Amino acid sequence: MNIENSTSQQDKKTIRARLKTFLAPVPLIGWLLGIFGAVLVEYFLGDLISYYFGLPKIPVLFGFLTVLKKPLLMPGTIGYLALVYGVPILVIAKTLQKPANRIADFLDRGPVTVAAFVHLGLLYGALHFWADLSDYRLLVLKLTMIAIMLTLSINIINGYMGEFSCSHPGFMALGAYTASAITLLLFTDDKQFGIALLPAALGPYLFPLALIAGGIAAALGALVIAIPSFRTRGDYLAIISLAFLFIVKSVIENLEFVGGPRGMSSQPHYSTLPVVFIVMVLCIWIINNFVRSTMGKALNAVRDNELAAEAMTVNTRKTKIITFMFGAFWAGVAGGLFAHVLRYVNPGSFGIQRLAEILAMVYFGGLNSVTGSIVGAVSINVLGEALRPLEIYKWIIIPLLLIVVMLVRPTGLISFTEFKPKELMKPRHNREEGA
Amino acid sequence: MDLFLQNIVNGLQWGSFYALIALGYSMVYSILMLFNFAHGDVFMVGSYIGFGVATALLGFVAMTGIPLPGWLILILTILFSMFFTSFVGMFIERVGYRPLRDAPRASAAITGLMIGIILETGNLAILGARRLSFPQLIESATYQFGGVYVTNKKILIVGVSLGLMYLLHRFIQNSKWGMAMRAMSFDFQAVPLMGVSINKIAPLTFAIGSALASAAGILYGLAYPVLDPYMGILLGWKAFVAAILGGRGSILGAALAGFLLGFIEIFVAWIFPSTLRDVIAYSIILLILTFRPHGFFGQAHSTQLRL
Numbered sequence: 001m002n003i004e005n006s007t008s009q010q011d012k013k014t015i016r017a018r019l020k021t022f023l024a025p026v027p028l029i030g031w032l033l034g035i036f037g038a039v040l041v042e043y044f045l046g047d048l049i050s051y052y053f054g055l056p057k058i059p060v061l062f063g064f065l066t067v068l069k070k071p072l073l074m075p076g077t078i079g080y081l082a083l084v085y086g087v088p089i090l091v092i093a094k095t096l097q098k099p100a101n102r103i104a105d106f107l108d109r110g111p112v113t114v115a116a117f118v119h120l121g122l123l124y125g126a127l128h129f130w131a132d133l134s135d136y137r138l139l140v141l142k143l144t145m146i147a148i149m150l151t152l153s154i155n156i157i158n159g160y161m162g163e164f165s166c167s168h169p170g171f172m173a174l175g176a177y178t179a180s181a182i183t184l185l186l187f188t189d190d191k192q193f194g195i196a197l198l199p200a201a202l203g204p205y206l207f208p209l210a211l212i213a214g215g216i217a218a219a220l221g222a223l224v225i226a227i228p229s230f231r232t233r234g235d236y237l238a239i240i241s242l243a244f245l246f247i248v249k250s251v252i253e254n255l256e257f258v259g260g261p262r263g264m265s266s267q268p269h270y271s272t273l274p275v276v277f278i279v280m281v282l283c284i285w286i287i288n289n290f291v292r293s294t295m296g297k298a299l300n301a302v303r304d305n306e307l308a309a310e311a312m313t314v315n316t317r318k319t320k321i322i323t324f325m326f327g328a329f330w331a332g333v334a335g336g337l338f339a340h341v342l343r344y345v346n347p348g349s350f351g352i353q354r355l356a357e358i359l360a361m362v363y364f365g366g367l368n369s370v371t372g373s374i375v376g377a378v379s380i381n382v383l384g385e386a387l388r389p390l391e392i393y394k395w396i397i398i399p400l401l402l403i404v405v406m407l408v409r410p411t412g413l414i415s416f417t418e419f420k421p422k423e424l425m426k427p428r429h430n431r432e433e434g435a
Numbered sequence: 436m437d438l439f440l441q442n443i444v445n446g447l448q449w450g451s452f453y454a455l456i457a458l459g460y461s462m463v464y465s466i467l468m469l470f471n472f473a474h475g476d477v478f479m480v481g482s483y484i485g486f487g488v489a490t491a492l493l494g495f496v497a498m499t500g501i502p503l504p505g506w507l508i509l510i511l512t513i514l515f516s517m518f519f520t521s522f523v524g525m526f527i528e529r530v531g532y533r534p535l536r537d538a539p540r541a542s543a544a545i546t547g548l549m550i551g552i553i554l555e556t557g558n559l560a561i562l563g564a565r566r567l568s569f570p571q572l573i574e575s576a577t578y579q580f581g582g583v584y585v586t587n588k589k590i591l592i593v594g595v596s597l598g599l600m601y602l603l604h605r606f607i608q609n610s611k612w613g614m615a616m617r618a619m620s621f622d623f624q625a626v627p628l629m630g631v632s633i634n635k636i637a638p639l640t641f642a643i644g645s646a647l648a649s650a651a652g653i654l655y656g657l658a659y660p661v662l663d664p665y666m667g668i669l670l671g672w673k674a675f676v677a678a679i680l681g682g683r684g685s686i687l688g689a690a691l692a693g694f695l696l697g698f699i700e701i702f703v704a705w706i707f708p709s710t711l712r713d714v715i716a717y718s719i720i721l722l723i724l725t726f727r728p729h730g731f732f733g734q735a736h737s738t739q740l741r742l
Contacts, residue, residue: 164541224721232728234540235470239679240724242672243717250713352668356548363545395556399549403531406546410538 030100064386104427153330159367162303167241175214175332218332263346271340366412370419437582450697451596455651456674459644461689472547475671481649524645569656682730
């Protein structure tokens with residue numbers, strides 16, 4: 001036996017284990033407080049700190065953009081990140097550990113909705129101040145949230161139900177065009193639809209209705225795929241959904257009153273950060289409830305063995321129709337938000353490229369898992385933005401990464417897990433204290 | 436009537452591209468029960484390799500002064516490119532498909548898609564965004580039969596495609612390797628036990644499919660001499676649709692459905708405004724698949740998604 005080697009390994013293990021025991025008693029709300037504090041530090045002191053580290057301005061996306069453009073600024077960026085994010089998060093999370101645990105304990109005894117509200121409020125506050133520093137951050141944040149919704153909604157169909165649906169950009173396009181047409185028709189004066197029919201002041205309040213209309217349009221479109229799915233599955237369904245995508249794109253290109261290939265522009269500015277955040281939270285909440293319901297379990301049954309599921313009194317037709325329409329609904333809502341974030345839609349943005357992007361997000365994150373979808377959407381989206389200075393090489397690195405993930409974990413990073421908000425928000429007492 | 440015949444000729448030409456590419460999809464499917472989603476980009480790569488080979492041969496002719504005729508250069512280009520592109524196919528099989536043979540099918544689909552994106556982007560990174568124009572190896576000539584105009588290129592394209600399909604058919608029906616492939620597509624779990632290695636048959640299938648795609652790429656370059664890195668996407672996906680329409684794993688079905696898709700597109704563009712081409716073509720395909728969910732020649736066994 002090589003004693004020295006084994007002891008050094010043990011040392012390493014103990015350091016990791018020590019770090020783990022050191023950080024384990026911090027509850028989620030403690031981390032959120034830490035993040036909130038770090039964001040506040042950046043908000044008020046960011047300019048100053050970045051000046052002292054020799055950076056031209058605050059690193060917008062965790063320093064990736066700065067470092068990739070000017071590698072010499074790497075030490076400064078790392079120092080900045082450590083000082084602005086690392087130190088405050090750790091310090092606040094650790095010092096507030098006891099009160100945070102007490103708060104978590106208090107919230108844990110109350111209804112889960114209240115606890116969720118408090119956590120989400122903190123998260124939103126942090127994101128708000130983080131995004132307030134630059135418009136680019138705001139855009140990336142909104143697009144990431146929309147990506148989360150898209151990934152979740154395709155995960156219901158591709159992950160939980162196990163079909164290979166390729167039509168998600170089509171659903172998204174239906175939602176985007178329906179919602180845009182409604183807001184342009186009702187609330188704005190523009191060249192395509194003429195003068196506004198309703199006072200513009202009503203717009204932000206009726207915007208959710210436009211989103212829902214977009215979702216319903218997408219859900220109706222999903223019937224085109226759901227009905228053939230009774231008789232066929234697998235590759236043929238993939239083709240049917242692919243054909244549906246091409247048809248939607250082509251129909252929109254041929255409809256002159258929605259702008260044809262040129263698309264629609266100057267949508268009103270309704271997709272603000274709170275709106276996108278609230279819709280995303282609703283989406284996660286409802287989808288998580290859906291997949292944990294009886295219907296959600298039926299999805300897995302249909303995926304694993306349709307005949308056996310049918311024998312066990314699962315109504316497979318109803319399950320399929322509801323799932324397709326439900327997934328498409330959220331894709332449509334995400335599309336509506338997307339159109340109002342970019343304030344421009346054209347058929348070209350809902351093609352094969354978008355499909356590859358969505359599929360990459362869901363398979364990277366993990367099938368059959370809400371957490372996985374969130375992780376996949378955030379990582380692929382943020383990585384895509386962070387590697388932007390590499391220009392086209394970005395599209396070599398991301399696919400390579402995805403291939404590696406597929407080879408190592410064929411079902412994605414975090415697959416087949418349940419997302420349990422109540423467990424996440426639980427207080428984490430020390431074992432010594434508890435004993 | 437003349438226009439009708441003219442469109443039949445155009446449809447034959449357009450369909451032969453689809454048919455050649457669809458064959459590659461279908462062959463891989465019949466062996467591995469997986470679709471090679473990078474195949475459309477193999478077509479693109481094959482076209483670029485053809486461009487490289489043709490340029491090199493023309494340079495060779497100019498340098499040495501050996502007067503090679505255009506048709507000989509074309510034949511050499513097709514043969515060399517098919518040879519080189521087959522290695523691209525084998526590489527894709529080795530990297531993206533062999534490690535994932537027992538994984539969920541969707542994972543292999545994703546690796547295929549991603550290899551396709553890498554091929555496109557790699558091409559863009561190496562050659563830049565400018566479009567290349569394929570060298571005109573043969574003088575084009577137009578013949579008139581009645582009211583129908585036929586160029587020699589159209590005859591060549593259709594002829595070469597049909598010839599390659601016939602060769603493929605003979606190879607699969609008569610050769611030992613072809614027999615192994617047929618056996619493998621019948622049962623890919625029992626046949627390896629009989630001493631036929633799937634690690635030989637699968638690369639062979641990818642190689643043959645890629646070689647056919649390369650031939651299609653060169654013929655496409657002859658007819659539409661502008662190459663760009665994204666040319667594989669549209670044609671590839673449509674050929675994929677044709678492969679499914681023919682019945683997955685059916686070689687004859689893939690070829691026929693490729694031609695059918697070509698005819699549908701050409702005739703839709705003739706009768707309706709050409710912007711409606713995709714809508715009507717895909718609606719027809721949706722209808723066909725709704726009533727014949729397993730394609731023309733597909734077997735009606737329902738495979739589970741291995742997930």
